[in-house]
Amino acid sequence: MAIHSPGQVPGRVPDPVLDHSDTTSHTTSHTTPVTVLGMGPMGRALAGALLAAGHPVTVWNRTPGRAGELVGRGAVEAESARSAIAASPLVIVCVIDYAAVDAIVRPAADALRGRTLVNLTADSPDRARATAAWAAEHGVGYLDGSILTPATSIGTDAATLIYSGPEEEFAAHRAALAALGGRSDHLGTDPGRAAAFDVAVLDFAWTAVSGYLHGLALARAEGITAAQLLPYSQGIVSLLGHIVPLYAERADTDNHAGDVSNVTSIAAGIEHVLHASAARGLDTGVLDAALAVARRAIAEGHGRDDFSRVVDTVRKG
Numbered sequence: 001m002a003i004h005s006p007g008q009v010p011g012r013v014p015d016p017v018l019d020h021s022d023t024t025s026h027t028t029s030h031t032t033p034v035t036v037l038g039m040g041p042m043g044r045a046l047a048g049a050l051l052a053a054g055h056p057v058t059v060w061n062r063t064p065g066r067a068g069e070l071v072g073r074g075a076v077e078a079e080s081a082r083s084a085i086a087a088s089p090l091v092i093v094c095v096i097d098y099a100a101v102d103a104i105v106r107p108a109a110d111a112l113r114g115r116t117l118v119n120l121t122a123d124s125p126d127r128a129r130a131t132a133a134w135a136a137e138h139g140v141g142y143l144d145g146s147i148l149t150p151a152t153s154i155g156t157d158a159a160t161l162i163y164s165g166p167e168e169e170f171a172a173h174r175a176a177l178a179a180l181g182g183r184s185d186h187l188g189t190d191p192g193r194a195a196a197f198d199v200a201v202l203d204f205a206w207t208a209v210s211g212y213l214h215g216l217a218l219a220r221a222e223g224i225t226a227a228q229l230l231p232y233s234q235g236i237v238s239l240l241g242h243i244v245p246l247y248a249e250r251a252d253t254d255n256h257a258g259d260v261s262n263v264t265s266i267a268a269g270i271e272h273v274l275h276a277s278a279a280r281g282l283d284t285g286v287l288d289a290a291l292a293v294a295r296r297a298i299a300e301g302h303g304r305d306d307f308s309r310v311v312d313t314v315r316k317g
Contacts, residue, residue, distance in 0.1 A: 039067050048070060116172070125195040144163070211286070
């Protein structure tokens with residue numbers, strides 16, 4: 001249920017509202033008031049999960065009108081970011097990027113002072129560190145976080161969220177953050193660490209998905225439907241389940257023995273795909289880049305090493 005002050009119209013927080021009461025008195029309660037800034041699909045999912053867990057929730061979005069269903073469930077919609085921030089000791093922001101975060105929270109620095117800001121917006125590790133430095137300068141508790149699962153998973157055991165920043169901030173709000181999903185990991189005090197995990201995982205995910213879509217385009221050019229290709233594509237997915245842990249071990253131990261395949265043979269395979277794609281007039285930019293990295297590894301004398309050796313070639317730029 002939402003908390004309303006005397007004379008307040010249910011569902012709206014009047015502007016301006018600045019509550020200078022003790023902002024830490026509720027942080028150990030499972031019903032901590034929480035503000036969610038940003039009402040995109042993920043922001044709405046976050047607010048909905050908090051409501052379902054019994055937290056008083058205040059919401060705000062730059063474009064009004066996206067919180068109707070949440071207001072119907074008991075959320076309070078604020079008229080400004082400042083009044084939304086002032087309503088809760090814990091403020092979660094989830095928008096498109098850190099430029100949007102800055103535009104929302106920096107003008108309201110005085111309202112944020114003494115509160116905890118949890119930034120679940122995806123961006124780079126360096127931008128996370130810069131935002132953490134700004135928060136520290138203004139007396140704002142700060143956790144940077146990343147969401148590694150889709151909006152539909154939020155509030156369920158399938159959700160995975162990761163955080164980095166001061167351990168005491170995470171501990172103080174662990175109960176409220178637990179409402180967002182089944183896995184909630186604190187990865188360390190470096191505020192950029194969660195974002196570093198996020199971009200590394202997204203690098204893998206979107207490169208892989210781009211490869212799959214390119215494969216579908218090549219199949220279509222050869223008169224093969226996606227449905228016809230599907231069982232063989234799923235075989236590759238199954239193979240990746242073995243390759244991922246193997247390459248993780250080899251990267252960490254610097255053991256790239258070419259005992260099964262090697263960079264030279266993989267490069268030859270990439271060339272075959274590239275030739276077939278070029279013959280059908282497809283965009284070969286991603287394949288060109290992959291082959292260039294493999295050839296560079298070969299030129300460095302690693303042609304007989306396992307393809308996992310490419311991790312070092314990429315690091316050398």
